[in-house]
Amino acid sequence: NAGVTQTPKFRILKIGQSMTLQCAQDMNHNYMYWYRQDPGMGLKLIYYSVGAGITDKGEVPNGYNVSRSTTEDFPLRLELAAPSQTSVYFCASSQDRGGRNTIYFGEGSWLTVV
Amino acid sequence: AQSVTQLDSQVPVFEEAPVELRCNYSSSVSVYLFWYVQYPNQGLQLLLKYLSGSTLVKGINGFEAEFNKSQTSFHLRKPSVHISDTAEYFCAVSDGGTNAGKSTFGDGTTLTVKP
Numbered sequence: 055n056a057g058v059t060q061t062p063k064f065r066i067l068k069i070g071q072s073m074t075l076q077c078a079q080d081m082n083h084n085y086m087y088w089y090r091q092d093p094g095m096g097l098k099l100i101y102y103s104v105g106a107g108i109t110d111k112g113e114v115p116n117g118y119n120v121s122r123s124t125t126e127d128f129p130l131r132l133e134l135a136a137p138s139q140t141s142v143y144f145c146a147s148s149q150d151r152g153g154r155n156t157i158y159f160g161e162g163s164w165l166t167v168v
Numbered sequence: 169a170q171s172v173t174q175l176d177s178q179v180p181v182f183e184e185a186p187v188e189l190r191c192n193y194s195s196s197v198s199v200y201l202f203w204y205v206q207y208p209n210q211g212l213q214l215l216l217k218y219l220s221g222s223t224l225v226k227g228i229n230g231f232e233a234e235f236n237k238s239q240t241s242f243h244l245r246k247p248s249v250h251i252s253d254t255a256e257y258f259c260a261v262s263d264g265g266t267n268a269g270k271s272t273f274g275d276g277t278t279l280t281v282k283p
Binding site for chain 2: 058087089094095096097099102112144146153154156157159160161162
């Protein structure tokens with residue numbers, strides 16, 4: 055049962071560098087999400103997608119970009135990394151439109167910007 | 169807009185004691201409520217959810233929660249905790265309106281079970 059798979063698990067970036075966090079799900083879910091989790095805080099939604107080719111901003115989209123070319127993949131791009139982007143990033147997916155659905159999470163990517 | 173408040177950031181308890189983790193929500197429409205658990209260095213996984221019907225919801229690992237519409241609460245309970253229940257617990261709310269598909273999470277409650 056792969057579920058939601060994220061890579062890399064850990065990464066250290068220098069200020070100004072760019073990188074892509076990869077995310078793939080094998081549950082044929084339409085909805086996919088990227089959240090960030092700062093220490094002692096809940097999850098903040100960065101971007102989400104309701105299907106291939108459709109993405110939209112969440113609460114904290116600045117400094118990030120996403121694309122959704124297939125149902126399975128939803129990469130998150132960090133441009134010009136800043137210390138404020140040091141966080142744990144979670145990719146997630148859910149089956150369908152409507153708030154009834156369980157969200158399935160990946161194991162997280164720990165990113166440090168120095 | 170919807171919001172979630174978890175009233176306790178940390179809850180220490182001894183093994184085999186009962187525990188309650190408190191969650192209040194606000195929303196202008198009918199809501200769906202969830203509790204997720206996050207074990208160290210892992211992603212979140214669903215404990216239980218309330219969609220409709222009976223206000224007492226049972227989940228995995230012996231946890232249960234009660235939906236109270238008049239008090240806008242969804243508190244999580246377990247009658248006897250184990251060391252393995254040590255984790256971060258998140259309450260979440262979503263609705264079927266314009267925010268469909270997007271959940272709002274609380275800031276989390278750290279449950280520490282001591283021997």
